[in-house]
Amino acid sequence: MKKRNLFLLAVIALVLITSVAFAGGQQEGGAAATDGPKVIGFSQCDSQQAWRWAETESVQNEAKVRGYELKYNDAQAVQANQIAAVRSFIAQGVDGIVLAPQVMTGFGPVLQEAKDAGIPVVLVDRLVAENEDLYFTFIGSDFVWEGERMGEIVAEETGGKARIAELQGTPGADPTIDRKKGFENIINTYPDMNIILSQTGDFNRTKGKEVMEAFLKAEGENIDVVYCHNDDMAIGAIQAIKEYGKVPGKDILVYSIDGIKDAFQAMVDGDLNAVVECTPLLGPQAYDALEAAWRGETLPKWVMSEDGIFLQKDAASVIASRKY
Ligand code: GZL
Numbered sequence: 653m654k655k656r657n658l659f660l661l662a663v664i665a666l667v668l669i670t671s672v673a674f675a676g677g678q679q680e681g682g683a684a685a686t687d688g689p690k691v692i693g694f695s696q697c698d699s700q701q702a703w704r705w706a707e708t709e710s711v712q713n714e715a716k717v718r719g720y721e722l723k724y725n726d727a728q729a730v731q732a733n734q735i736a737a738v739r740s741f742i743a744q745g746v747d748g749i750v751l752a753p754q755v756m757t758g759f760g761p762v763l764q765e766a767k768d769a770g771i772p773v774v775l776v777d778r779l780v781a782e783n784e785d786l787y788f789t790f791i792g793s794d795f796v797w798e799g800e801r802m803g804e805i806v807a808e809e810t811g812g813k814a815r816i817a818e819l820q821g822t823p824g825a826d827p828t829i830d831r832k833k834g835f836e837n838i839i840n841t842y843p844d845m846n847i848i849l850s851q852t853g854d855f856n857r858t859k860g861k862e863v864m865e866a867f868l869k870a871e872g873e874n875i876d877v878v879y880c881h882n883d884d885m886a887i888g889a890i891q892a893i894k895e896y897g898k899v900p901g902k903d904i905l906v907y908s909i910d911g912i913k914d915a916f917q918a919m920v921d922g923d924l925n926a927v928v929e930c931t932p933l934l935g936p937q938a939y940d941a942l943e944a945a946w947r948g949e950t951l952p953k954w955v956m957s958e959d960g961i962f963l964q965k966d967a968a969s970v971i972a973s974r975k976y
Contacts, residue, residue, distance in 0.1 A: 690748065691721045692942065693741025697754035697778070698729035700856050701884040702912045704752075706976035707777060707932035711750060714935030729822075729854075731758055738762045742769050748942035749773045755824035756781040763787060772945035776934045779826045784953045788945045791937045793930045793957045795827045798909050799834020801961055805926045806835075806877055806907055812842040814876040814905075817867045818850035819860050819889060821881035827930070828852070831881045831909060848874065853885040860885025864892035872896055880908040883915035883927065890923045901925055901964070911962065913974050919967035929959040932976055 694711050698704060708724070715722035723746065725737035731754045741749050742765055749766055751773055753759055763786035766773050775790040806814060816839070821828035832850075839845040849867045853860035860880065867875060878893075880886035886908035893900040900906050900923040908915060911929035918924035937955060944951055962970060 691746045693723045693746040694750045695737045710933045710935035774941045789951045791955045795830030796834035798928045799831040803835045803838025813844040816847045817878045819853040819880040819885040821855040857884040857888040860888030864889035868896045877905045883910040916971040919964045
């Protein structure tokens with residue numbers, strides 16, 4: 653009988669030791685050591701401009717650094733494609749989803765499906781107008797802040813007197829709504845600062861040029877400033893101003909948001925007057941957030957990016973250090 657008890661004790665001890673060893677071998681984020689790499693679905697809204705390419709690269713490169721398998725989908729600026737991509741990621745049973753939503757509305761049902769499937773969703777660079785419970789966190793800039801800082805710069809550099817043409821971003825997108833709101837928060841306090849023309853250029857360089865051409869045709873002699881919701885549209889507008897026969901940065905002051913390298917070059921060239929940064933380098937933070945979700949932790953519903961302000965006089969000393 654004694655030998656039998658000793659044998660049983662030895663078996664129990666062996667089971668305990670191996671189970672502790674196995675648990676210690678778990679990958680970060682709670683997956684069992686025997687699981688393969690974490691699989692992440694990344695739904696990108698489009699790939700139409702430099703800022704977006706930089707964001708995509710940040711998410712893709714960091715996945716490689718962390719050993720994740722990344723499933724990437726470019727929705728080509730069609731929200732229905734994004735919803736279908738997220739639905740497909742859910743069906744594939746990914747461990748996490750990174751979503752850069754084209755617009756604020758319409759994502760509720762598919763986010764609910766991800767929640768029901770127990771898959772954390774991290775929003776990057778644009779927010780959705782849905783219940784906060786439907787996403788783990790939003791990682792992105794404060795667009796109202798960006799618009800307000802630009803409004804202050806324009807007021808400062810024009811002495812509070814300007815007829816302004818505005819190139820808006822994608823209709824219904826969080827940055828478009830809030831960059832307009834922030835800019836108006838400031839210029840509406842100046843009686844002689846007025847937006848005389850405002851139209852979407854869809855954050856796109858070509859469309860930005862086309863809309864600026866139309867603005868110049870209509871009011872070319874009455875535009876003092878063009879406020880662009882992103883650098884790509886500003887670069888298109890600069891081309892249009894030159895072809896119209898005016899000097900961008902002097903005859904018509906040009907201001908934009910993002911901080912891509914081409915914008916710094918445009919400031920060095922004297923064509924662009926100031927930039928408020930909006931970093932696209934969100935990959936590391938997106939994965940930090942997913943890893944927190946896998947550990948069962950919570951994060952604030954908004955992890956705000958830190959952005960800088962750059963005047964034309966700063967550009968030459970900064971351009972070499974720009975990462976995107
Ligand atoms: C901002 C991002 C915007 C950029 C544009 O977070 O959503 O979309 O400012 C891009 O350049 O198209």
